[in-house]
Each structure stands twice: as C-alpha cells, then as structure tokens.
Amino acid sequence: MAKIKGAIVIDKEKCKGCGLCITACPTEVIALSPEVNSKGYNYATAVNMDVCTGCTNCSLVCPDGVITVYRTKI
Amino acid sequence: MEKELRLMKGNEAFAEAVIRAGTDAYFGYPITPQSEVLEYLTAEKPHERTGMVVLQAESEVAAINMVYGGAGCGKKVLTSSSSPGISLKQEGISYIAGAELPCLILNVVRGGPGLGTIQPSQSDYFQATKGGGHGDYKLIVLAPSSVQEMADFVELAFELAFKYRNPAMILSDGAIGQMMEKVWFNPQKKRSGELQPWATTGKTADRERNIITSLDLDPHRQEQFNLKLQKKYREMKEKEVRYETFQCDDAEYLLVAYGTSSRVSQKAIQMGREEGIKVGLLRPITLFPFPSKEINELADQVKGILTVEMSAGQMVEDVKLAVNGKIPVEHFGRMGGIIPTPEEVVENLKAKIIGG
Amino acid sequence: MADTISTKQIIKPENLVHKKSAVMTDTTMHYCPGCGHGTTHQILAEVIEELGIQENTIGITPVGCSVFMYNYLNIDMQEAAHGRAPALATAIKRLMPDKYVFTYQGDGDLAAIGTAETIHSCNRGENILIIFINNGIYGMTGGQMAPTTIVGMKSSTTPYGRDVSLMGNPLKMTDIVATLPGTYYVTRQSVHKPGNVRKMKKAIHKAFEYQKKKKGTCFIEVVSNCPSGWRMTPVESNKWMEENMLPFYPLGDFKVPEE
Known part of the structure; x- marks a missing residue:
C-alpha cells in the first residue's frame, strides 16, 4: 500500500522561533531548538522527521516563510 | 486643429486647457470660488474627448491622495481647490513632494483665515511658497494674472513638474478664477501614454520593482535625500525664474x-x-x-x-x-x-x- | 524496504510541495515573531504568483506595522499617507484599469483615520481589493487602542481595558462595507491555523478573479494577532484571539456573489 512520506527544511537563520509551526503540526515533527541562531532565537527544528507527512501545515502558518516542504509516495 | 479664441471665466479656461494639455486625470472636490473647474470638466465629458479620468472625490484629502496615486503611475494628474481645501491637501502635498512626484495643484485663493470669505485674496502666499505642509520642501508656484495665463500655465506647470519631479501649484485668486476674458487655446494634445521608468506601472521582468514612498527611517539617508531636494530647488532658482x-x-x-x-x-x-x-x-x-x-x-x-x-x-x-x-x-x-x-x-x- | 526512504531522498525538487513564494523578496521581514502580517503577505504573494499577475499588480501599503510591505513583495508598490490607501488605489485603477490593484491596511489606518476613504471607495465600487488586517491595536506606535479594540481589551491607552462609557464601541467595518452597493465580495478570514490559511488563499484568488471581471470592490478582513502589543507569546496570542476576538468578529462571508 502506498504511503505518504514528507520532509521539511527549515531556514534556521531566518526563523524567529514563534512556535506556530509546532502547534500546526499534526504529527509533532517540530520542536524549538535549545540552541539559538545568530539573531538569538531558539529556532524551529525537525526532531521527528520520520512521522512527517508533508501536509504543509507548518509552512502555511509560518509568518516568515522559512519552511520548505517535500512529499513523496512510497 | 487651429488655435481657438473663446470668451471664458478663468476657472473654465483652466479646465479647458487641462483637457487640451492631454492630461490623464483630475480629482477634485467642490469649493467656492473654483467649483467651475470640476463643473466644466464633468460637462465636457473628457472621458469621451481624450479618455481623461475626472472624479469628484469624497473630500479634498481624498482628492490629493488620488493625485498621489495617479502621479505615482507617472500620469499627468491634477487637483484644484480654494484656500480651506488647499489647507486640507497639505499633508498629501508634502507626501507628493517627499515622494518626488509631478503633479499640478490649482489654488483659487479666497480670504481667510478659517472659513473666511469667498472673495479673492492673496493670503495663501506663505502657504504656497514656504512649504505649506510639514518638512523641508518647495512647490513650483506660478501666479497667473489673466484668464489667458490660467490656460497657458497648465502646460507650463506640467512641464516643470515633470522636469523636476516636483509638485507645481498655480496660485490664482477668486478674481482671476471668476472673471471672463478672451483666451486663446492651443490645439488638443494627445494623452502621452509614455511609461515613466520610475513609476508603478507593473513590475516587468526587465526591471527592478518601483516603489513610491517618502519614508526612510535611516537619518543619514534621509539627510542625503533632503540635500538632493535642496539641490533641486537651487537648480529651479537658477533656471526657472519668470x-x-x-x-x-x-x-x-x-x-x-x-x-x-x-x-x-x-x-x-x-x-x-x-x-x-x-x-x-x-x-x-x-x-x-x-x-x-x-x-x-x-x-x-x-x-x-x-x-x-x-x-x-x-x-x-x-x-x-x-x-x-x-x-x-x-x-x-x-x-x-x-x-x-x-x-x-x-x-x-x-x-x-x-x-x- | 519502501518504508525506509531517507529524508535526503525525499528532499528533491520533484517532491517539493510548498515553499516561500518567488514573489516574496529575500529581505527578512521586520515583524515580531508569530505576527499574522507575515503570513498574510506570503499568502498574497502566493496567489499573485499562481495567477501569474506579478507584472500587472500594484499594491498600496498603509501607515502602520505593514508600512514596509514594499520591501517584501517583489511588485510595484506605493506607500500611502495614513488612511489614504483606497484613494491612491482608486486613481491607479481608474488610470490603469487592466492592472490588479490592492490596498493592505491595518485597523487604525482603515477604520479610524481612513474611514471616509474606505467607505467611499467601497461605495463607488472601485475595482480594487482591500485587505484589512484587524488585530485590535495600533502595533507600530506601541500598542494603543484601535477602533476595533474589543470591549475590555487592554492596550497602552486602555490600560484598564476598553470601557465603552469612556472610549465608545468597537467598530465593525466589514459589516458596514457589506451593506454598500459597490462591494461585490466581502469576507472575514484569519490566518492563524492551516485551514484558515487555505480559506484565506481562496478568498484572495476569488477577489482577483472578480477584479478581472470588473465586478466592484472586494474586501477581505483578516482577524489577526499582535503578540507584542497584546503582551503574549505567539501561540497564546492566537488562542486569545480565538477565544476573545472571534466571538465578536466571527469568521465567514458577508457578501458573496450570486452565481
């Protein structure tokens, strides 16, 4: 049976760490990094990419357009 | 088409000259003693004669900001009013000067201050020549003394406004606006349709986007911009005194x-x-x-x-x-x-x- | 075996499903973290890109937080005086009727100082799109009361909450413009959840299509947040918005064409 697999790429330098993507993600792929970027924000990072479905919810609500979403059927 | 001789009020002669100059748009609001401008323009159906846009705005404030929008597209646009209405337009005029846009503003001056009177006056000289709105800026100010000049200065004002990318004002008064004299008109000019390279006409692939703004929060750049304006005003002083x-x-x-x-x-x-x-x-x-x-x-x-x-x-x-x-x-x-x-x-x- | 595809194998151009629109510039937006302005800009840019109208779109920015919108969208734009964007848009559209013209305005700009321009451009039925960001506060100047600040809501000029007996009532501009004959499509949206973003995108699509057909004014309110002005985290602000703003400003269409 075909299965949907997704992956996201976050431009961590442009992320402001607002966390809206974390709330929007249905599969809890994203968390805020304990580390900060050069602007001092705890940026969003994919901590559980295995369960990403590529639904684009995170990138849709990202105010700064820092998330790129990929999806494939396997 | 030949030159044409007519007997007309100053305000009407101005309006006819506006159409003949190939103007793209007029935005105005009624106020005595200049209401004939808008009345004449609506009666003449310039949208049929040349495709010119004429719109009665909801206020003088809206009218001058329509002028800003049209001028930002590189079009030949104008507004007219009388003293209290020109006071309302001052914010917009400052923005137009700050965004370096060409346009024409006619002030058929009446007595003030406040609602004042509807009779002719010249008490808006300071407002016209010293800035009027906020900031260090100047208008090109032309003062007609006849109905003929009410007509002739339309083209001159547009020419100077586009040459310097600066608002130009025709500072008339209730007497010149209301009195009738004979006036020669130039033949009808076509609207140009020329695209100004700085104007917001749609960002094509072959150029960077155009932005019309008077805002720059960097004080150093803002000072440089002011110096550029002052240089422009000095050039006007050298070349445009009449x-x-x-x-x-x-x-x-x-x-x-x-x-x-x-x-x-x-x-x-x-x-x-x-x-x-x-x-x-x-x-x-x-x-x-x-x-x-x-x-x-x-x-x-x-x-x-x-x-x-x-x-x-x-x-x-x-x-x-x-x-x-x-x-x-x-x-x-x-x-x-x-x-x-x-x-x-x-x-x-x-x-x-x-x-x- | 099929289940073991690696992330690296997924991240390929042919698998791309969503990225920042090419109509956005590379400039980092100045908005506070979690601000709905950024989201709305992206959606607008995406629709312009999808419709292929970048060369024919002219936008007007307001005075307020989104004053610098022209730094973020790669289209021709004009920056208006406070409240006057619909006047600029009126002239631009009438002079260039084949262009797509939109204004982007906040609640102070559109519903306080620019009330006359808003009402009259809508009433004339100018063929423009007005996008109205309502977060109930003057963000740029430091969080003062807006005409849309809801009753009881705190701001820097209603430090004890908006008291109707002192400050009057919040203004529902979208309800008002929907009653005007010149408006063709009037809707209230939000961009705080993925589903709302998708609906908002559809609304902008429709509005530009109606503009192409010269149907009249399209008006889209976006109920949005202001984490900094409201003194909340972005996630808290969206929750507060849902619980407090949306009951007073319910989402949905106010005026839809009979088709």
Whole structure:
C-alpha cells in the first residue's frame, strides 16, 4: 500500500522561533531548538522527521516563510 | 486643429486647457470660488474627448491622495481647490513632494483665515511658497494674472513638474478664477501614454520593482535625500525664474505685485506717471523660485519699493530679503476679500515710500 | 524496504510541495515573531504568483506595522499617507484599469483615520481589493487602542481595558462595507491555523478573479494577532484571539456573489 512520506527544511537563520509551526503540526515533527541562531532565537527544528507527512501545515502558518516542504509516495 | 479664441471665466479656461494639455486625470472636490473647474470638466465629458479620468472625490484629502496615486503611475494628474481645501491637501502635498512626484495643484485663493470669505485674496502666499505642509520642501508656484495665463500655465506647470519631479501649484485668486476674458487655446494634445521608468506601472521582468514612498527611517539617508531636494530647488532658482516688468527703464520707484494686484498696480503706474511719479512694476510670475536677483538689481536703480498684495503682507518678506536693506521696502494690502484700488496704491506709494 | 526512504531522498525538487513564494523578496521581514502580517503577505504573494499577475499588480501599503510591505513583495508598490490607501488605489485603477490593484491596511489606518476613504471607495465600487488586517491595536506606535479594540481589551491607552462609557464601541467595518452597493465580495478570514490559511488563499484568488471581471470592490478582513502589543507569546496570542476576538468578529462571508 502506498504511503505518504514528507520532509521539511527549515531556514534556521531566518526563523524567529514563534512556535506556530509546532502547534500546526499534526504529527509533532517540530520542536524549538535549545540552541539559538545568530539573531538569538531558539529556532524551529525537525526532531521527528520520520512521522512527517508533508501536509504543509507548518509552512502555511509560518509568518516568515522559512519552511520548505517535500512529499513523496512510497 | 487651429488655435481657438473663446470668451471664458478663468476657472473654465483652466479646465479647458487641462483637457487640451492631454492630461490623464483630475480629482477634485467642490469649493467656492473654483467649483467651475470640476463643473466644466464633468460637462465636457473628457472621458469621451481624450479618455481623461475626472472624479469628484469624497473630500479634498481624498482628492490629493488620488493625485498621489495617479502621479505615482507617472500620469499627468491634477487637483484644484480654494484656500480651506488647499489647507486640507497639505499633508498629501508634502507626501507628493517627499515622494518626488509631478503633479499640478490649482489654488483659487479666497480670504481667510478659517472659513473666511469667498472673495479673492492673496493670503495663501506663505502657504504656497514656504512649504505649506510639514518638512523641508518647495512647490513650483506660478501666479497667473489673466484668464489667458490660467490656460497657458497648465502646460507650463506640467512641464516643470515633470522636469523636476516636483509638485507645481498655480496660485490664482477668486478674481482671476471668476472673471471672463478672451483666451486663446492651443490645439488638443494627445494623452502621452509614455511609461515613466520610475513609476508603478507593473513590475516587468526587465526591471527592478518601483516603489513610491517618502519614508526612510535611516537619518543619514534621509539627510542625503533632503540635500538632493535642496539641490533641486537651487537648480529651479537658477533656471526657472519668470517675471515681467512694466515701465522700469526710468523708474525711481518700484511696485512689486503678482496676480490680481499686479493688474491694479499697472493702472496705478499709469495714474502715478500722470502725476509725474516715475514708477514701474515688477510682476513675479514664478513665486517660487522668486525673482530675488532681478529685484535686487532694480534696488540699485530705484529709491524705494512698495509691494501690493491682497494680504497683511506676505510677499513683502521675500522682497525685503531680496533687497537686503539697500532701500526702503513697504507693503500695502487689503484683506478679507477686498481688492485694492489704483488710487489707494498711489496714495500709499506717496505716503509710505516717496513721502517717507 | 519502501518504508525506509531517507529524508535526503525525499528532499528533491520533484517532491517539493510548498515553499516561500518567488514573489516574496529575500529581505527578512521586520515583524515580531508569530505576527499574522507575515503570513498574510506570503499568502498574497502566493496567489499573485499562481495567477501569474506579478507584472500587472500594484499594491498600496498603509501607515502602520505593514508600512514596509514594499520591501517584501517583489511588485510595484506605493506607500500611502495614513488612511489614504483606497484613494491612491482608486486613481491607479481608474488610470490603469487592466492592472490588479490592492490596498493592505491595518485597523487604525482603515477604520479610524481612513474611514471616509474606505467607505467611499467601497461605495463607488472601485475595482480594487482591500485587505484589512484587524488585530485590535495600533502595533507600530506601541500598542494603543484601535477602533476595533474589543470591549475590555487592554492596550497602552486602555490600560484598564476598553470601557465603552469612556472610549465608545468597537467598530465593525466589514459589516458596514457589506451593506454598500459597490462591494461585490466581502469576507472575514484569519490566518492563524492551516485551514484558515487555505480559506484565506481562496478568498484572495476569488477577489482577483472578480477584479478581472470588473465586478466592484472586494474586501477581505483578516482577524489577526499582535503578540507584542497584546503582551503574549505567539501561540497564546492566537488562542486569545480565538477565544476573545472571534466571538465578536466571527469568521465567514458577508457578501458573496450570486452565481
């Protein structure tokens, strides 16, 4: 049976760490990094990419357009 | 099409000249004594004659901001009003000057302050020539003294506005706007349709996006921008001064007057000369840039200068600056919508300059 | 075996499903973290890109937080005086009727100082799109009361909450413009959840399509947040918005064409 697999790429330098993507993600792929970027924000990072479905919810609500979403059927 | 001779009110002649100049849009709001401009334009159906847009806005504020929008597209656009309405437009005019947009504004001046009167006045000289709104900016200011000039200055004002990317104002008054005279019109010009490289006409692939704004929060860049504006104003002072002199060759005394008061002054010269007073007249046509150099030169020849204005004395300050203390400069004016008589002018010349 | 595809294998151009629109510039937006302005800009840019109208779109920015919108969208734009964007848009559209013209305005700009321009451009039925960001506060100037600040809501000029007896009532501009004959499509949206973003995108699509057909004014309110002005985290602000703003400003269409 075909299965949907997704992956996201976050431009961590442009992320402001607002966390809206974390709330929007249905599969809890994203968390805020304990580390900060050069602007001092705890940026969003994919901590559980295995369960990403590529639904684009995170990138849709990202105010700064820092998330790129990929999806494939396997 | 040939030139055409008509008998018309100043406001109507202005409106007809606007259509013939190939103007793209007019945005206005009724106010006495300039409502004929909008009335004439709507009656003439310029959308059929040339495709020109004419819109009665919800306020003077909206009208000047429509002008900003149209001017930002590189179009030939204008508005007209009278003093209280021009006060309302000042914010928009400052933005237009700050965004370096060309446009035309007609002020058919009435007496103030406040709601004042609907009779002719020249008490908006400071507002027109010193900035009017906030910030260090200047308008190109043309002062017509006849119905013919109400028509002729339309093209001149647009030409200067586009040359310098700066708002231009025609500073008329209720008398010039309302009176009828014969006027020659130029043939109809086509609307140009030319795309200005700086205008917001849609970002094509071959150029960067165009942004029309007067905002820059960086103080250093903002100062550089102000210096650029000042340079532009200096260039106007060097190249665009326009004036007219009457009987100045042998003059011992000089009147300086523009618009309606220059017409009265011409009669006063005639009356004065009949009494043996050698008096001439300098009529500034551009109020900014002001003919300071020419007045300064005449100050070497004449013994004193009287400015004649329908105000408490506004232009007199520029004349005094031009003369720089060489000779006495006095002011005679009437206010509240009253036009001075030639007799009063001669009387004041004698009392304030010759007798003094 | 099929289940073991690696992330690296997924991240390929042919698998791309969503990225920042090419109509956005590379400039980092100045908005506070979590601000709905950024989201709305992205959606607008995406629609412009999808419709292929970048060369024919002219936007007007307001005075307020989104004053610098022209730094973020790669289209021709004009920056208006406070509240006057619909006047600019009126002129631009009438002079260039084949262009797509939109204004982007906040609640102070559109519903306070620019009330007359808003009402009259809508009433004339100018063929423009007005996007109205309502977060109930003057963000740029430091969080003062807006005409849309809801009753009881705190701001820097209603430090004890908006009291109707002192400050009057919040203004529902979208309800008002929907009653005007010149408006064709009037809707209230939000961008705080993925589903709302998708609906908002559809609304902008529709509005530009109606503009192409010269149907009249399209008006889209976006109920949005202001984490900094409201003194909340972005996630808290969206929750507060849902619980407090949306009951007073319910989402949905106010005026839809009969088709």
